[in-house]
Amino acid sequence: MTNRLHRALALIDAANAADPRGEALPYGERMSAELARLAPDASEVLQIAARGQHVERWLLPRSDYPEGKAGYLAWRREQARRHALRVGGIMAEAGYDPADCDRVGVLLRKEGLKRDAEVQMLEDVICFVFLRWYFADFAAGRDEASVLDIVRKTARKMSDAARTRALAEFALPPLLADAVRSA
Structure with missing residues (x-):
């Protein structure tokens, strides 16, 4: 460094x-x-x-x-x-x-999201941090439709590679995993 x-x-x-x-x-x-x-x-x-x-x-x-x-x-x-x-x-x-x-x-x-590799990587990191550290607390107390909506929105922001990696790393219930796959 x-x-x-x-x-x-x-x-x-x-x-x-x-x-x-x-x-x-x-x-x-x-x-x-x-x-x-x-x-x-x-x-x-x-x-x-x-x-x-x-x-x-x-x-x-x-x-x-x-x-x-x-x-x-x-x-x-x-x-x-x-x-x-x-x-x-x-x-x-x-x-x-x-x-x-x-x-x-x-x-x-986030200028150039989906077009600029570094902007996209930053967004992928943000999504992974959310899923790893904040998603469970966020989902607690919310109805299934709200949780599904936020998973879809999060997955849409991610690169294809990050979505694939997220599916491999996070134990998402089938409905949420399907939302990530279809983003």
């Missing part, structure tokens, strides 16, 4: 350590671990994007936006914009050039 990569990751971790709920730091670490597992040769920019994908997310609460899909999507767009700026600033502080700082913004805003 280069000095500047180590510094950028440490700065992201320091920012996330301020999360009053204590969720941001483990999330970033899980993203890094999943990226290392799925793409061990990932570029430094992709490694930083994975670690900083939710940097300081708590600073912009979902409750600041209207209920419903439009409010949710507006909140997510603003989060992506803020994450891109914050992580780009961290990278500049760690010694990365402006092109790399701009590139991390492309990844964090």
Whole structure:
């Protein structure tokens, strides 16, 4: 690991350590671990994007936006914009050039999903982290139709290779596995 990569990751971790709920730091670490597992040769920019994908997310609460899909999507767009700026600033502080700082913004805003291999890998990592660490809690207390809907939406975001790998790695009930296969 280069000095500047180590510094950028440490700065992201320091920012996330301020999360009053204590969720941001483990999330970033899980993203890094999943990226290392799925793409061990990932570029430094992709490694930083994975670690900083939710940097300081708590600073912009979902409750600041209207209920419903439009409010949710507006909140997510603003989060992506803020994450891109914050992580780009961290990278500049760690010694990365402006092109790399701009590139991390492309990844964090998910520009080119399904067309840009690194953007797609970041999305695949996000989906794997959700399935591995957050899906069970998310599904608990929701009806079967809601769970099926979120599995379909998650699977549609993933690459074909990631869907195949997810089916091999996760013990999904048949109905959910069929939803992943048909995405």
